[in-house]
Amino acid sequence: xxxxxxxxxxxxxxxxxxxxxxxxxxxxxxxxxxxxxxxxxxxxxxxxxxxxxxxxxxxxxxxxxxxxxxxxxxxxxxxxxxxxxxxxxxxxxxxxxxxxxxxxxxxxxxxxxxxxxxxxxxxxxxxxxxxxxxxxxxxxxxxxxxxxxxxxxxxxxxxxxxxxxxxxxxxxxxxxxxxxxxxxxxxxxxxxxxxxxxxxxxxxxxxxxxxxxxx
Ligand code: DX5
Ligand code: ZN
Numbered sequence: 001x002x003x004x005x006x007x008x009x010x011x012x013x014x015x016x017x018x019x020x021x022x023x024x025x026x027x028x029x030x031x032x033x034x035x036x037x038x039x040x041x042x043x044x045x046x047x048x049x050x051x052x053x054x055x056x057x058x059x060x061x062x063x064x065x066x067x068x069x070x071x072x073x074x075x076x077x078x079x080x081x082x083x084x085x086x087x088x089x090x091x092x093x094x095x096x097x098x099x100x101x102x103x104x105x106x107x108x109x110x111x112x113x114x115x116x117x118x119x120x121x122x123x124x125x126x127x128x129x130x131x132x133x134x135x136x137x138x139x140x141x142x143x144x145x146x147x148x149x150x151x152x153x154x155x156x157x158x159x160x161x162x163x164x165x166x167x168x169x170x171x172x173x174x175x176x177x178x179x180x181x182x183x184x185x186x187x188x189x190x191x192x193x194x195x196x197x198x199x200x201x202x203x204x205x206x207x208x209x210x211x212x213x214x215x
Pocket of ligand 2: 007032033034065174194
């Protein structure tokens, strides 16, 4: 059964309380919260005060995806804002192992995200240390993009490695997930499906979440 993490980036910010209520009442497992700084990615989304408000009403873990430079500077702040999982991009970390230790020492689950052009092999020496690999299946920065098919190869390769080593690390697939491709993504070895537009553009978001959960 898929772990489903709706991405609030695609929600209606004018009605954030209702959108959070919908996720709380749905079969979704996590709130996926995308933080963008306009430096690492060419877009700016929302930050600490918004996450603090969402976390205060969320009855499920807040999975915070940092698309920012120097994420180590903000780990304490995101923990204090209510992040349960903190994911940093491998491409932004000069001392990835240190960053992972920092996140875990703050009591959060540690995630590492990789861009479409970053090989899964680069995770090899930290795989046993982390809880989540966030496999970007679009170039990070925007919701509503098209799933990059080569991601499936990367998911298969990573899943094989995780199983060989008998690790508990979850593979989270982020970007362009929809009801048409979700099954092949799960069959390739994903554990977690992030879905933004697929959920929030639907007239019946809870039904979409229910369908994704069944996979
Ligand atoms: C993209 C973000 C994603 C995004 C997914 O940079 O990390 O989480 O919100 O949105 P969809 O599902 O619409 O591609
Ligand atoms: Zn994300």
